[in-house]
Amino acid sequence: MNARTSLGTPWPLAYTVSSDDCRTPMPLGFDAPLAKAARHLAELGYDALEVQVRDVGARDAERLSAAVEPTGLRIVGLGTGPVAAQDGLTLTDPAPDVRRHALDRLLGAARLAVALDVPLTLGQTRGTFLAGLEDLQRHWAEEAVRRLAAEAAELGTRLLIEPQARTNTSLWNTPEQALAFTATIEAPTALVLDTHHLEAEGLDAATAVAAHVKATGCLQLASAAGRGPLTVGDHRLPTLLHALRDGDFTGWLTLEHTQEGDSLRAAARSWAALHDALARP
Numbered sequence: 044m045n046a047r048t049s050l051g052t053p054w055p056l057a058y059t060v061s062s063d064d065c066r067t068p069m070p071l072g073f074d075a076p077l078a079k080a081a082r083h084l085a086e087l088g089y090d091a092l093e094v095q096v097r098d099v100g101a102r103d104a105e106r107l108s109a110a111v112e113p114t115g116l117r118i119v120g121l122g123t124g125p126v127a128a129q130d131g132l133t134l135t136d137p138a139p140d141v142r143r144h145a146l147d148r149l150l151g152a153a154r155l156a157v158a159l160d161v162p163l164t165l166g167q168t169r170g171t172f173l174a175g176l177e178d179l180q181r182h183w184a185e186e187a188v189r190r191l192a193a194e195a196a197e198l199g200t201r202l203l204i205e206p207q208a209r210t211n212t213s214l215w216n217t218p219e220q221a222l223a224f225t226a227t228i229e230a231p232t233a234l235v236l237d238t239h240h241l242e243a244e245g246l247d248a249a250t251a252v253a254a255h256v257k258a259t260g261c262l263q264l265a266s267a268a269g270r271g272p273l274t275v276g277d278h279r280l281p282t283l284l285h286a287l288r289d290g291d292f293t294g295w296l297t298l299e300h301t302q303e304g305d306s307l308r309a310a311a312r313s314w315a316a317l318h319d320a321l322a323r324p
Contacts, residue, residue, distance in 0.1 A: 050088075050314075050321055054287065055295040057091035057119050058084050058310055059263075062107060065097045065125045071270075071299045073306045078110040080306070085114035087310050092118050093164075093261070093297045097125035100151040104158035119295045120203070120261060121156045123149055126168045133170030134187040135180040135213070146187050153195040153202075162260055163195055164203040164235050172213040184214055189228055196230035203260045205235035208243035216244055218255045233260035237299065238279070239270045249282040256290030264313070265300035272300055272309040273316035280320035 050056055059072035060080045072095060073080035081092060092111060096103075111118055126132050132145035145168060156163040169184045192202040206221045215221040218234055218241075225232040236259050238248040252262060262283070266273055273280065298313045 050318055052284075052296075052321065054292060055091040055117070055119050056089055056314070056317065057093045057295050057297045058089050058313075059122070059297060059299040060084070060092050060094055061125070062094050062096045062099060062103075063110070064099055064103070065095060066129045069095045069124060069128065071265075071301060073310065074302050075306060077107070078113075081111045081114040081116050083307055084310060085116050087307075088314050089116065089310070091295060092116055093120045093122055093295075093299070094118055095122040095124050096152050096155065097129055098148060098151070099155045101154040101158040103155055107155075107159065118159055118161055120161050120164055120297070121152055121159070122164045122166065123152050123168050124166050126152075127170070128167065133168055134184045135170030135172065137173065137176065137180075142183055142187065146191065149187075149191050150194060153191065153198060153200065156195070156200045157198040160200075162201050162203050162233070164205055164261065165191070166205045166207055166235075167211045169212050169214045171211075177213070181214065185224065188224075189230075192225075192228050192230040192232055201231045201233060201260075203233045203235045205237060205240070205263075206244075207237070207240045210243070211240070216240075217246065218251055218258075222255070222258060233294075234258050235261045235263060237263040237265075238267070238283070239263075239265045239300075242267060248279060249286055252283055253286040253290060256286060256292050259292065260294040261297055262287065262292075262294065263297045263299040264317075265298070270300050271303055272312040273298070274312065275316045275319045277316055277320065280316060281323045284320055
């Protein structure tokens with residue numbers, strides 16, 4: 044890691060940004076085109092970026108790298124939220140063409156992840172169930188994710204599944220549910236744990252992280268109130284950081300939260316809160 048920007052942890056500190064293929068920047072990431080966001084985040088002291096993508100493939104690796112490399116930051120992961128959030132494509136849609144299109148988008152993102160040598164993360168694109176179709180939709184999603192994980196592994200990367208609150212998706216709302224599913228997959232996988240989603244499901248974030256740190260590739264952070272930027276004095280942060288250290292965490296941290304109207308201030312607040320937490324015993 045770059046000593047100028049590092050908080051002194053063994054884990055890169057990343058911020059959520061949107062690739063320029065997105066229709067608009069994602070509301071939980073820096074509100075600016077990719078190159079501009081990267082430049083500002085480097086100036087604030089971040090190490091890396093987690094890039095949300097919508098419609099990409101391996102051909103886009105050079106474009107993404109060209110936008111980021113001049114800042115000295117690195118891309119540590121690709122998120123796929125815009126596939127569902129901006130285009131409404133999910134793996135559980137009743138329409139076969141929509142499911143096929145969703146999987147094609149995810150496979151394209153996997154090829155880009157391989158070209159960038161980073162993991163691919165899966166969140167709300169798995170979709171939600173409709174009454175009477177639950178079993179069929181679960182089957183569609185599970186088969187699609189098995190294929191995605193297998194092809195990602197064959198290409199040379201791995202899939203990270205994010206347990207998300209039931210308001211976002213009907214599948215794998217807790218780490219235990221996600222791990223029960225990934226145990227049926229031969230390809231290597233891991234988890235993305237997000238403090239907002241854990242807490243929305245009534246889980247204590249630090250306890251969940253401590254229990255599943257070995258299976259976790261990324262920890263996403265936001266304030267407990269309103270999913271906003273972190274604040275100095277957040278009592279959860281030292282406990283979370285200790286859980287990562289005690290569990291020999293080898294992944295990365297990502298700030299994924301609302302911007303409260305000003306991404307520069309939001310990103311600075313979160314960086315300062317983590318710096319403060321690391322200074323505490």
